[in-house]
Amino acid sequence: MTSVADQPEQALEPRPPCGTAVADDRAAPVPGTGAAPGAAPDPFDQDVLPAPRNAQIALLRSLLAPHRRRAWTASVLLLVQQAAVQAGPLLVAYAIDNAIPQVRQGQHGALIAVALGYLACGVASGVLQRAFIRVAARVSQDVLIDLRGRIFRHAQSLSLDFHERYTSGRLIARATSDVESIRELLTDGLEELVGVVLSAVYITALLMFLDWKLALATLVSYVPLYWAIRVFQKRSMVAYRKRSTAVAAVIVKFTETMNGIRPVKAFRREEPNDDAFGELNHRHERANGDAILEMARYVVGSRLIANVTIAGIVLWGAYRVAEGGMALGVLAAFVLYLRRLYDPIDRLGMFLNSYQSAAASLEKIAGLLAQAPAVPEPAEPRPLPEPAGGIPGREVAFEGVRFAYRTGGEVLPSFDLRMPAGQTVAVVGATGAGKSTLAKLLARFYDPTSGRVVLDGVELRDLATADLRRGVVMVTQEAFLFSGTVAENIAIGRPDATREEVEAAAKAIGAHDFIAALPDGYDTDVRKRGGRISAGQRQLVAFARALLADPAVLILDEATSSLDVPGERAVQHAMHTVLTGRTAVIIAHRLSTVEIADRVLVMEGGRIVEDGTPGELIAGDGRFAGLHQAWRDSLV
Incomplete structure (x- = not known):
């Protein structure tokens, strides 16, 4: 008999032609679903993986926990910085009602003191804000390094079953575009949020100090502003989930095409791939447009509420000044504070913009990190016995x-x-x-x-x-x-x-x-x-x-x-x-x-x-x- 090794290679079974899909020892899935016929929908077909309730909050807490001291330091710096900023209109009110009349009498000390005080507040505000940015930036960068490391380590620890069902393009999206959304929130959004919240607290207290009647009238405007924010928050969350999913789909398609560039060229798939990518690109564009439209609606509505409130306060305050029931400097300070209260409304919208994008990304990252390996490490591992018979093999x-x-x-x-x-x-x-x-x-x-x-x-x-x-x-x-x-x-x-x-x-x-x-x-x-x-x-x-x-x-x-x-x-x-x-x-x-x-x-x-x-x-x-x-x- 002729030795097998001496003959040309031959397969034990017919091999499929190049490019033909071959089952990997499992039932063929239904196209587009990843599931066998009659099977329940696979959660891995969704961009957001299932996770325990409040998993995003738990993840954020665990990321910030090692930096609690620096976070408190940043908060104190911002607290003092806002106090320096909000002292300005009070100094203006004092100058109008007290320092300027003293100048008419030849006394310049009060006005000089006001000017120096205003300058000192400005310098202190700048120095404190610089210190805050340095501390906050260090915290945010450390958090992002930790988060990227967690995603990479956890993805490697997950079983083969996970990686065969969850595409590498989605993993790349989690570690890149989703982390970038969180970076924008940490580096820019949180400063805006804390600044706006502190401004609102300081200004509300100062308005009550200046004139409680006008302050109560101002507080009425908080109700429609609150509802405008709530509506924007709900609607934009949906928009940003769609945008994050659209971004991931673009990355998945791009990664898949570049990894399979040889069969793409061999089977002339460039034009169909271009059409498919174009559709995903347009879906991304539409998702971005929906998010921008929600932002525009919020800005228009909040500005309308703010302008109507300021107009009403100025009109009422002017009548009271004319009747002698209110000092002019107090009204000027009140209007300045109103402008400082309502001007950040747009910035609050930008924060909500960043927040919704980051929240959608954090939800997806938390879902990924919540996945447990299907092949877990044993709680109490057993050692292998020494090989028997002097051979390295095992039974x-x-x-x-x-x-x-x-x-x-x-x-x-x-x-x-x-x-x-x-x-x-x-x-x-x-x-x-x-x-x-x-x-x-x-x-x-x-x-x-x-x-x-x-x-x-x-x-x-x-x-x-x-x-x-x-x-x-x-x-x-x-x-x-x-x-x-x-x-x-x-x-x-x-x-x-x-x-x-x-x-x-x-x-x-x-x-x-x-x-x-x-x-x-x-x-x-x-x-x-x-x-x-x-x-x-x-x-x-x-x-x-x-x-x-x-x-x-x-x-x-x-x-x-x-x-x-x-x-x-x-x-x-x-x-x-x-x-x-x-x-x-x-x-x-x-x-x-x-x-x-x-x-x-x-x-x-x-x-x-x-x-x-x-x-x-x-x-x-x-x-x-x-x-x-x-x-x-x-x-x-």
């Missing part, structure tokens, strides 16, 4: 495992499997048979719906994540490389490895020659996603990374699919050394890859329908023998 067992993806039907119905330590097992079968699901459960990217996966007698749920990742390593079809040097990408498997150990791993896997031929050898920057080297070379780097990690269990999920025949043979030769003593699971389509296994499992519908050595199965009359015969016939 693997699937005991009564059932599993179903959230977006589809059950993939593994009551699955049982035991793999002795050091055994290399190849898993074959048609697309959707459950092969990759088996690998993901073994790597604990998912937890079983029921049953358990056991490593040397310890359930994976009881293992600390760090111990599990050291013990079980997966090499996938997509050999992802990070920006950086070749050596850095190999050392991801073991960051403390020396350069000699990195090069030894590359030599063992057959990658040294091509790496040495690169412009800077192991120090060559592979650039974004490893685009500087070929797909086969990226796969070799991924193998070297796995070898350097020295795992007890190695999972190869179609990991040789990107290699040409010479490259695959080089890897297979190295794999005899790599897999010796280790437990290995090989998800394979190529017969040449299956040949190196000690055992072959044929899966169908989430069950093992054939189990034996490659020679035993080829000699039989089952499914694997049929696939092998079909492959041999194709060589004729």
Whole structure:
């Protein structure tokens, strides 16, 4: 019989043409919904993830808690600064009613004192405001650094299930545009809010001190102003939620298109993509327009209320001055205070503008941070026992495992499997048979719906994540490389490895020659996603990374699919050394890859329908023998 390894590569099953979507071992979702037929709507299809009640407030408190002292300092600075600002009209009133009449009598001391006092208030206000801005800016920047860090760390901690359902574009929107909205609120909006509130409190008290009758008349205007603010707050919250969602949709589309630029060009998708992006862009424009329109309505309404109130107060006050019931300086100070009270109304609208945008963003960030990993860290992790028999491999067992993806039907119905330590097992079968699901459960990217996966007698749920990742390593079809040097990408498997150990791993896997031929050898920057080297070379780097990690269990999920025949043979030769003593699971389509296994499992519908050595199965009359015969016939 001719050796499989000596023949050209051949798949165990027909491969779909390039660009054709293939099910990932799960039920196909309904287009546009992300859910299987008849399933409930997936909350991950919404831009706002579910979160506990008042999660936004709790998040804001936790962000500000470490800066409580500086926040109080900023508040005191602003309190004193507003006191200095609001002293001005009182000095004007004193000058009109007392200092100017004294000047007529040749006494200039009071007027000079008023002028110096006004100057001192102005200087004090500027100095205090500068100090406030410095303290507030430091607090806001520290809060934003903390928030971005939380988003990044939490996104990394979430399980694979989350990242397969929540797009990377949305995560980018949370960490960029949404954080930017909160920055605008912290750096500009809060100062406006506190300033307006303090001004209103100070001015209301001073108006009551100057003339309680006019002050009561002024307080009446607070009622329609309050309702104008409430209406604006409700309507603008809806508008800003829509705007934040529209921004995220634009980012998602842009990110998706740029990440898939090769198939975009290969299938001439530029024009349809441009039309789709244009629609999202117009939706963003409409959402922005709605927010601006709400702001315009609020400003017009609040100015109308303010102007009518001031006109009425001036008219009434003028009659009282004419009748001698009120001093002219008091009326002048009253009008100045009214202008200071109502002028910030526009600024209050701008704050509400920032507040609603930030509130919508904070709601989405709080929803993201409220998501718990579907694969949680054990409360009391158990250590793995020392390897038995002097070999690094571990015994693997699937005991009564059932599993179903959230977006589809059950993939593994009551699955049982035991793999002795050091055994290399190849898993074959048609697309959707459950092969990759088996690998993901073994790597604990998912937890079983029921049953358990056991490593040397310890359930994976009881293992600390760090111990599990050291013990079980997966090499996938997509050999992802990070920006950086070749050596850095190999050392991801073991960051403390020396350069000699990195090069030894590359030599063992057959990658040294091509790496040495690169412009800077192991120090060559592979650039974004490893685009500087070929797909086969990226796969070799991924193998070297796995070898350097020295795992007890190695999972190869179609990991040789990107290699040409010479490259695959080089890897297979190295794999005899790599897999010796280790437990290995090989998800394979190529017969040449299956040949190196000690055992072959044929899966169908989430069950093992054939189990034996490659020679035993080829000699039989089952499914694997049929696939092998079909492959041999194709060589004729």
